[in-house]
Amino acid sequence: MAEESSIDERNEYYKELREEKRKQREETEAEKSKKYQSERKNSSLFSKLSKADPTSVFKKTLTTPLSPFAFLLKWIFKILALILAVGLAFIILIFLFQFFTGGGTSFLGTQTSILSSQISGPIVSSLSTVKNFVLDPVGTVATYGTFKNPQTIEKTKPQGIEFRNFKTKKDIYRERDPIEAVANVKIYALEDSPTQVEFGCYLYDVVSLESLNLKSAAQGEPKLYGEEDGQNYVTILANEDKILNVQCSFKEQELYNIKFGDSRTISEKITLTANYKDFIVNSRIKVYTLQSSILSNLEKQNINPFAHFKINDPLVSSDRSVRPEQIKKSPVILSFDLTDEQPLKEGPTYLLGLELKNDKTSWNGKISSLQMLKLIFPENFKPNLENCKEFYNPYSDNNVFYLKPNIIAKITENEDVSNQRFYCEFSIDPSAVNEDMSFSLINAEAKFDYEFQAYTSATISKNLISSTTEEIKS
Numbered sequence: 001m002a003e004e005s006s007i008d009e010r011n012e013y014y015k016e017l018r019e020e021k022r023k024q025r026e027e028t029e030a031e032k033s034k035k036y037q038s039e040r041k042n043s044s045l046f047s048k049l050s051k052a053d054p055t056s057v058f059k060k061t062l063t064t065p066l067s068p069f070a071f072l073l074k075w076i077f078k079i080l081a082l083i084l085a086v087g088l089a090f091i092i093l094i095f096l097f098q099f100f101t102g103g104g105t106s107f108l109g110t111q112t113s114i115l116s117s118q119i120s121g122p123i124v125s126s127l128s129t130v131k132n133f134v135l136d137p138v139g140t141v142a143t144y145g146t147f148k149n150p151q152t153i154e155k156t157k158p159q160g161i162e163f164r165n166f167k168t169k170k171d172i173y174r175e176r177d178p179i180e181a182v183a184n185v186k187i188y189a190l191e192d193s194p195t196q197v198e199f200g201c202y203l204y205d206v207v208s209l210e211s212l213n214l215k216s217a218a219q220g221e222p223k224l225y226g227e228e229d230g231q232n233y234v235t236i237l238a239n240e241d242k243i244l245n246v247q248c249s250f251k252e253q254e255l256y257n258i259k260f261g262d263s264r265t266i267s268e269k270i271t272l273t274a275n276y277k278d279f280i281v282n283s284r285i286k287v288y289t290l291q292s293s294i295l296s297n298l299e300k301q302n303i304n305p306f307a308h309f310k311i312n313d314p315l316v317s318s319d320r321s322v323r324p325e326q327i328k329k330s331p332v333i334l335s336f337d338l339t340d341e342q343p344l345k346e347g348p349t350y351l352l353g354l355e356l357k358n359d360k361t362s363w364n365g366k367i368s369s370l371q372m373l374k375l376i377f378p379e380n381f382k383p384n385l386e387n388c389k390e391f392y393n394p395y396s397d398n399n400v401f402y403l404k405p406n407i408i409a410k411i412t413e414n415e416d417v418s419n420q421r422f423y424c425e426f427s428i429d430p431s432a433v434n435e436d437m438s439f440s441l442i443n444a445e446a447k448f449d450y451e452f453q454a455y456t457s458a459t460i461s462k463n464l465i466s467s468t469t470e471e472i473k474s
Contacts, residue, residue: 158188159188159331159362159363160188160331160363160364160365160452161185161186161187161188161197161274161276161365161452162185162186162188163183163184163185163272163274163452163454164183164184164185164186165183165184166181166182166183166184166272166454166455166456167181167182167183167456168180168181168270168456168457168458169181169182171459172265172459172460172461173458173459173460173461174460174461175460175461175462176252177252177460178249178250178251178252179203179220179249179250179268179270179458179460180247180248180249180250181201181247181248181270181272181456181458182245182246182247182248183245183246183247183248183272183454184243184244184245185243185244185245185246185274186241186242186243187234187236187241187242187243187244187274188241189236189237189238189239189240189241189242190236190238190239191238191239191329192238192328193238194235194236194237194238195235195236195276195277195278195279196233196234196235196236196276196277196278197233197234197236197274197275197276197277198232198233198274198275198277198449199222199224199232199233199234199246199272199273199274199275200219200222200232200272200273200275201219201220201221201222201248201249201250201270201271201272201273202217202218202219202220202270202271202273203217203218203220203250203268203269203270203271203458204217204218204268204269204271205259205266205268205269217271218250220248220249220250220251220270221248221249221250221251222246222247222248222249222272223246223247223248223249224244224245224246225244225245225246225247226244226245227244233277246272248270248272250270264461264462265459265460265461265462266459266460267457267458267459267460268457268458268460269455269456269457270455270456270457270458271453271454271455272453272454272455272456273368273451273452273453274451274452274453274454275368275449275450275451275452276331276449276450276451277449278371278447278449279330279331279332279447279448279449279450280445280446280447281326281327281328281330281332281334281445281446281448282326282327282328282334282443282444282445283324283325283326283327283334283335283336283443283444283445284324284325284327284336284441284442284443284444285322285323285324285325285336285338285441285442286313286315286322286439286440286441287322287338287342287344287378287381287439287440287441287442288306288311288322288342288343288344288437288438288439289343289344289345289346289428289432289433289434289437289438289439289440290305290343290344290345290433290434290435290436290437291345291346291433291434291435292345292346292347292433294435295343295345304320305320305343305437306320306437309436309437311437316342319341320341320342321338321339321340321341321342322338322342324336324338329362330359331358331359331362331363331365331367331450332356332357332358332359332367332446332448332450333355333356333357333358333359334354334355334356334444334445334446335354335355335357336352336353336354336355336442336444337352337353337354337355338350338351338352338353338442343437344428345428345433346427346428346429346430346432346433347427347428347430348427349384349387349425349426349427350425350426350427350428351423351424351425352375352423352424352425352426352442353421353422353423354373354375354421354422354423354424354444355419355420355421355422356370356373356417356419356420356421356422356446357418357419357420358418358419363450364452365450365451365452365453366417366418366450366451367417367418367448367449367450367451368417368448368449368450368451369412369417369448369449370403370408370411370412370417370420370446370447370448371408371447371448371449372402372403372408372445372446372447373402373403373408373422373444373445373446373447374400374401374402374403374444374445375391375400375401375424375442375443375444376399376400376401376442376443376444376445377399377400377401377426377442378399378432378440378441378442379399379432379440380428380429380431380432381399381426381427381428381429381432381440381442382426382427382428382429383399383401383424383425383426384424384425384426384427387423387424387425388401388423388424388425388426390403390404390407390422390423390424391403391404391422391424392404401424403422417448
């Protein structure tokens with residue numbers, strides 16, 4: 001019995017031991033299974049994340065709509081933060097520059113001070129404007145208007161003659177039929193003086209080179225509507241513009257020289273001219289003089305005579321030459337050329353140039369004829385007649401020199417008056433200079449006619465039936 005009891009106890013012990021091991025094994029397996037499931041779960045999550053778009057989270061955040069107020073507030077904070085950051089960085093930068101360069105005493109310090117004033121100036125000005133606008137909006141707007149700087153626009157009055165709608169009365173003319181062409185003309189008056197405007201009509205073959213000169217062309221008869229018959233000019237009072245119709249008529253005898261050649265139809269050019277008569281333009285140039293001994297002494301010391309005598313003349317250039325003056329506006333520029341350094345002194349000979357040219361900036365005509373050009377020298381200025389060959393002095397008791405008539409005739413004949421230059425040498429008498437710098441005036445005057453032209457053409461045909469020539473309806 002005792003032995004069976006011992007066996008039962010032992011079996012019971014082993015049974016409990018096996019049961020305990022089984023429980024431990026189950027717990028271990030459960031723990032392993034739990035761990036495996038956890039690892040598997042983590043592995044699956046990692047796999048999903050690796051396959052997913054890394055910016056998807058941010059995209060989702062960015063694409064999330066904000067309310068307008070929140071969006072505006074967000075950007076206001078960003079802008080304020082940026083301004084504060086830039087301002088703080090700028091203050092730190094100025095502080096470092098002042099620390100290392102000694103404030104405004106060194107070169108960099110000076111440049112920093114200039115830079116800060118240039119930057120802060122507009123900012124302070126803008127803030128002041130904003131402050132004024134907040135406090136007094138009506139007054140600020142009234143002060144600044146449209147916030148644009150004023151612009152001065154100079155309105156210049158038109159000058160010269162304007163031709164409008166110059167054309168023939170018929171499309172085609174028969175051989176030796178009278179030819180008529182009509183133009184509407186507006187004449188702009190001069191501002192300071194009356195003038196006469198004279199009209200002329202010319203017809204010539206556009207192909208023939210020998211007829212390009214108007215003097216060799218057939219001359220027609222101008223008719224001025226509203227004026228007396230046979231009168232080819234009109235008087236224009238100062239500041240009183242005038243509009244009139246002008247007709248050019250070419251009669252049968254004026255068309256005899258037309259040559260058809262092998263052609264049945266030819267085209268003749270018609271020129272209508274309008275001349276401002278007796279235009280006068282005046283110019284002058286200052287001539288400063290000083291005794292040669294005083295001038296030489298100043299130049300040896302490298303002293304500018306004008307600065308020494310405290311002469312501040314805007315006409316004196318940096319090279320001590322003097323610019324000429326034209327007394328009034330004109331379609332022609334009358335200019336002097338005296339390139340020597342001034343002041344001039346007694347003894348040497350000086351070369352004076354005189355230029356007459358067309359001013360094409362405001363006038364669109366040309367000088368048709370030169371009638372007179374004269375030089376007027378001051379007293380005790382002596383022109384050298386041998387080197388003033390283009391001029392002559394009809395009166396020996398004065399210093400007025402005229403351009404010779406044969407030269408004027410040659411210039412007008414060539415129809416090239418628009419750019420002419422003339423030269424004359426002169427010297428200065430000792431009685432004209434003194435110890436103080438002074439000036440005298442050399443004057444010039446030109447008298448000329450100034451011409452404007454308008455063009456049209458007339459078509460002429462041989463053996464043309466009269467019924468085919470219809471007048472242009474006006």
